[in-house]
Amino acid sequence: MKQRIDDFAAFGGAPAFATPLHVAQINLPPWTEVEAAFRGIFDRRYFANHGPLVRELEARLAALLGAKHAVCVTNGTVALTIMVATLPGKTEVIVPAYTFPATVQAISWAGLTPVLCDVDPATHMVTEATLAPCLTERTAAVLAVHLWGQPCQPERLEAFCAKHRLKLFFDACHGIGSSSGGRRIGSFGDAESFSFHATKVVGGGEGGCVTTRDDETAAKLRTIRNFHPSETFCAVPMRMNGKMSEAQAAMTLLSLDHFQENVAANRRRYAWFQRGLAGIPGVSLLEYSSDNTNNYQYIVLEIDAAAAGVDRDAFLEVLGAENVLCRRHFSPGIHKMPPYRDSVKNPADFSATDRLCARVLQVPNSQTMGQPEVEALCGLIRSIQLQAPAIRDARRKPRS
Amino acid sequence: MKQRIDDFAAFGGAPAFATPLHVAQINLPPWTEVEAAFRGIFDRRYFANHGPLVRELEARLAALLGAKHAVCVTNGTVALTIMVATLPGKTEVIVPAYTFPATVQAISWAGLTPVLCDVDPATHMVTEATLAPCLTERTAAVLAVHLWGQPCQPERLEAFCAKHRLKLFFDACHGIGSSSGGRRIGSFGDAESFSFHATKVVGGGEGGCVTTRDDETAAKLRTIRNFHPSETFCAVPMRMNGKMSEAQAAMTLLSLDHFQENVAANRRRYAWFQRGLAGIPGVSLLEYSSDNTNNYQYIVLEIDAAAAGVDRDAFLEVLGAENVLCRRHFSPGIHKMPPYRDSVKNPADFSATDRLCARVLQVPNSQTMGQPEVEALCGLIRSIQLQAPAIRDARRKPRS
Numbered sequence: 001m002k003q004r005i006d007d008f009a010a011f012g013g014a015p016a017f018a019t020p021l022h023v024a025q026i027n028l029p030p031w032t033e034v035e036a037a038f039r040g041i042f043d044r045r046y047f048a049n050h051g052p053l054v055r056e057l058e059a060r061l062a063a064l065l066g067a068k069h070a071v072c073v074t075n076g077t078v079a080l081t082i083m084v085a086t087l088p089g090k091t092e093v094i095v096p097a098y099t100f101p102a103t104v105q106a107i108s109w110a111g112l113t114p115v116l117c118d119v120d121p122a123t124h125m126v127t128e129a130t131l132a133p134c135l136t137e138r139t140a141a142v143l144a145v146h147l148w149g150q151p152c153q154p155e156r157l158e159a160f161c162a163k164h165r166l167k168l169f170f171d172a173c174h175g176i177g178s179s180s181g182g183r184r185i186g187s188f189g190d191a192e193s194f195s196f197h198a199t200k201v202v203g204g205g206e207g208g209c210v211t212t213r214d215d216e217t218a219a220k221l222r223t224i225r226n227f228h229p230s231e232t233f234c235a236v237p238m239r240m241n242g243k244m245s246e247a248q249a250a251m252t253l254l255s256l257d258h259f260q261e262n263v264a265a266n267r268r269r270y271a272w273f274q275r276g277l278a279g280i281p282g283v284s285l286l287e288y289s290s291d292n293t294n295n296y297q298y299i300v301l302e303i304d305a306a307a308a309g310v311d312r313d314a315f316l317e318v319l320g321a322e323n324v325l326c327r328r329h330f331s332p333g334i335h336k337m338p339p340y341r342d343s344v345k346n347p348a349d350f351s352a353t354d355r356l357c358a359r360v361l362q363v364p365n366s367q368t369m370g371q372p373e374v375e376a377l378c379g380l381i382r383s384i385q386l387q388a389p390a391i392r393d394a395r396r397k398p399r400s
Numbered sequence: 401m402k403q404r405i406d407d408f409a410a411f412g413g414a415p416a417f418a419t420p421l422h423v424a425q426i427n428l429p430p431w432t433e434v435e436a437a438f439r440g441i442f443d444r445r446y447f448a449n450h451g452p453l454v455r456e457l458e459a460r461l462a463a464l465l466g467a468k469h470a471v472c473v474t475n476g477t478v479a480l481t482i483m484v485a486t487l488p489g490k491t492e493v494i495v496p497a498y499t500f501p502a503t504v505q506a507i508s509w510a511g512l513t514p515v516l517c518d519v520d521p522a523t524h525m526v527t528e529a530t531l532a533p534c535l536t537e538r539t540a541a542v543l544a545v546h547l548w549g550q551p552c553q554p555e556r557l558e559a560f561c562a563k564h565r566l567k568l569f570f571d572a573c574h575g576i577g578s579s580s581g582g583r584r585i586g587s588f589g590d591a592e593s594f595s596f597h598a599t600k601v602v603g604g605g606e607g608g609c610v611t612t613r614d615d616e617t618a619a620k621l622r623t624i625r626n627f628h629p630s631e632t633f634c635a636v637p638m639r640m641n642g643k644m645s646e647a648q649a650a651m652t653l654l655s656l657d658h659f660q661e662n663v664a665a666n667r668r669r670y671a672w673f674q675r676g677l678a679g680i681p682g683v684s685l686l687e688y689s690s691d692n693t694n695n696y697q698y699i700v701l702e703i704d705a706a707a708a709g710v711d712r713d714a715f716l717e718v719l720g721a722e723n724v725l726c727r728r729h730f731s732p733g734i735h736k737m738p739p740y741r742d743s744v745k746n747p748a749d750f751s752a753t754d755r756l757c758a759r760v761l762q763v764p765n766s767q768t769m770g771q772p773e774v775e776a777l778c779g780l781i782r783s784i785q786l787q788a789p790a791i792r793d794a795r796r797k798p799r800s
Contacts, residue, residue: 028445035438035439038435039431045425047598047606047651076641077627077640078641101627101628105638105639105640109509109640111511197448203447205448205645227501227502228500228501229732229737235738238505240481240502241478241502243475245606246605247605247651248647332629338635
């Protein structure tokens with residue numbers, strides 16, 4: 001605990017952590033496993049183009065995620081892009097403004113029009129009520145986001161999209177291993193997209209996949225993924241190079257081997273955060289519904305500036321100086337980000353997004369953090385709130 | 401040499417090669433170097449997002465290619481896509497129909513209109529004469545291709561584009577290490593795109609980069625490459641995830657270390673092919689101009705069916721049965737490929753492309769082939785031509 005204002009690194013003290021804590025770092029398997037995997041690739045001389053490890057990974061992902069097909073690609077953004085590129089051209093896709101920019105950029109690259117909607121302030125995700133005002137005659141699909149690994153009411157959205165004759169896609173880049181009503185994320189809607197970026201609970205450095213239960217959608221995805229007519233399964237408007245390499249597949253397979261233990265470690269850390277942050281005024285930790293399983297990869301706080309005494313950005317800056325590198329995900333909302341802000345008609349429609357963008361703070365969580373680090377981090381957050389008036393005053397003064 | 405028709409594997413004989421020869425296989429560095437590089441990544445726990453190896457690779461590529469900037473990305477198609485995405489929207493880009501599909505697909509993904517042109521029958525590449533008929537008021541750029549590693553008359557195209565006030569881009573995915581008039585490919589036009597796919601002379605499994613001498617273009621490329629506003633250098637219409645991983649950078653750096661020796665080995669193999677194929681009627685090997693340096697990565701034949709006695713597809717099939725996996729690059733021409741064929745007004749404009757698509761055969765060339773393999777392959781080609789009448793007859797009959 002830092003007791004006085006000048007104990008904080010932002011105001012002259014020593015940083016609490018000697019090396020930076022990031023919001024997520026890759027969950028590394030043991031080096032011996034990595035070495036053996038890469039030695040295998042080397043011996044086979046097979047590096048790219050849907051090799052044996054990519055095919056093995058696709059089979060394991062399909063089984064894990066309860067989908068008939070898993071189509072592996074370069075990264076999560078490519079997964080999102082080829083997923084929406086299965087839609088007919090010049091149509092609209094409804095998508096939340098509170099999300100990572102790639103969700104919306106994927107729609108633009110596919111030549112479609114993203115139509116931004118607001119989210120529910122409690123879950124941070126879309127609902128029938130936030131989607132409905134955006135429906136037009138040109139709406140072809142909904143692209144919902146399973147944010148922070150939480151299921152985005154997939155059963156209700158399936159009913160909504162069936163009623164309005166829309167395709168339903170999910171950005172499940174956060175959601176591997178989570179489930180809703182006993183069904184795994186990956187088995188919902190027309191298709192779902194995953195990311196294996198280094199910051200994800202299953203990570204291959206970079207990587208992604210699209211899951212679907214539908215044979216025709218899978219054929220389209222496999223055709224779009226490969227630029228060359230030698231791998232053509234059906235007619236699609238455009239094709240690209242979305243291929244996953246053997247190196248990416250090797251790392252992702254090893255990460256899958258350790259998936260259950262990494263989720264269990266996340267679950268333990270989450271409990272330490274729950275305990276460490278309990279009762280701090282104005283600081284609330286995102287709760288995961290006990291009705292669903294979750295991967296617990298994300299430690300997400302909401303800061304109520306009135307109750308805490310300082311705002312979210314004060315926490316961000318003071319923690320940053322302590323080598324705790326938090327993130328203001330997903331600020332600014334996409335409705336305030338170029339080029340999308342230019343087509344927003346009524347900024348007032350995004351009140352929940354704006355509120356979250358001002359309040360949410362994602363804090364570090366990774367394999368490298370044990371109980372002492374989590375407790376020290378929670379202690380820092382508690383100290384900041386306790387010293388709120390002094391910090392507020394100090395931040396108003398010009399820095400020396 | 402196979403002396404009789406039934407010596408050929410296609411007609412009942414044993415295959416000449418026990419394992420398949422591919423048109424290109426990755427030039428692997430020694431395993432000890434690979435192991436050390438991956439151990440370093442593992443120890444740094446830094447896998448993605450413009451890491452230290454990506455930055456080192458960018459500096460080395462810029463120096464090697466004579467460009468001020470090298471911007472590394474996931475793959476060659478992404479390099480092409482972010483390069484043309486620096487253009488203003490809704491404009492036209494003139495591009496050859498005789499190229500790998502990705503050249504043209506990149507233009508479509510960027511929301512621009514590709515306008516296909518024919519090529520010169522001798523060099524297989526665009527010239528002022530093939531570009532000129534495609535100029536319209538909406539033309540914004542030319543995307544020329546340095547095919548087979550040959551420079552595509554870059555000085556002449558620079559003059560042509562300056563005269564018509566067009567941007568000039570090059571698909572240099574084949575062209576690393578080649579030069580024209582003493583200037584390296586990578587230093588021409590507004591920007592040039594490279595590939596480090598496993599089949600390239602510098603290979604990282606997958607990978608690519610864009611080079612440019614222009615600071616503003618580099619700022620645009622770096623902004624488009626990264627989806628997130630935290631890495632914004634200027635305003636661009638669209639952004640994506642085009643990031644190269646540390647694993648890709650590690651392999652590409654090792655490949656660069658061995659670049660000169662790999663080009664020298666290519667040069668030796670090319671001389672063996674020259675000698676081995678000399679004087680075979682109807683079979684000509686693409687000659688590289690001695691005015692330029694070249695990477696000699698591609699062994700490209702043209703088959704004149706009338707002179708050889710059998711056509712290109714007969715060579716492809718008979719060699720394939722011998723475990724020599726040749727390619728009909730780049731057949732069909734893009735003007736006959738969906739979706740582009742639908743917008744072609746006059747198919748007769750593509751006579752040179754059609755002729756090449758019917759005649760060109762790319763044959764295997766890789767690190768794993770020594771002089772005995774090259775001589776055996778050339779001997780097979782010679783045998784096929786010598787047995788042309790019997791092969792022609794046998795292919796007409798239904799197979800037993």
